[in-house]
Amino acid sequence: MNLGKVFSEVYPMLLDGLLITVEVTVLSLLMALVLGLCSSLMGISKVAPLRWISKAYIWIIRGTPLMVQVFYIYFALPQLLQLAGFDVRFSSFTAGVITLTLNAGAYMSEIFRGAIAAVNTGQMEAARSLGLSNGRAMRKVILPQAFRICLPSLVNQFIITLKDSSIISVIGLADIMYEAKIYVGRTMEAFASYTWTAVFYLVVITILTMVARRVERRINI
DSSP: OOHHHHHHHHHHHHHHHHHHHHHHHHHHHHHHHHHHHHHHHHHTOSOHHHHHHHHHHHHHHHTSOHHHHHHIIIIIHHHHHHHTTOOOOOOHHHHHHHHHHHHHHHHHHHHHHHHHHHSOHHHHHHHHHTTOOHHHHIIIIIHHHHHHHHHHHHHHHHHHHHHHGGGGGGGTOOSHHHHHHHHHHHHOOHHHHHHHHHHHHHHHHHHHHHHHHHHHHHHTO
């Protein structure tokens, strides 16, 4: 239970795992932002099929555990594609990115939808009266204001996704949690190993929160 000794041994493993964790999280969040925005715009569209697709997507993701989603993407989806004649197999990294993207995208969709709804309807009417098309008014007037409104919620979702990435270790992704489990299995130093793992997560999330608050202050100036 020597924290110093365990740290010196587990530090290189946790650092390698942390790099994978950050990489899979950043990639997932970038794609989830695009997916979430597209889904939210589909959800408020006047085209009924687009609204149905958005609602079904959000309903499925919010109604199933992340663990089930990652197993489905990694094990079930390749089997389904194989039956359809496509021989596709996902690496644990790819499956992790897809799962986190789909999961975070659904929640971001609701965040964006709520933020867009919170913008005064008079803004759209004013933009249309100036001759802007509906799409241009949304892009130039509504979305910038909506982004300011939803920034705190987006940061919260970023943090949730970063923490949720630890679940991907169940399919063999060599993230920080996976490396910690490997070390514990070899040394049985569970207390010290998982303590340092928690510290690593705390440091990264604290830095993310500080950066986000600074960005939020700049935007609100």
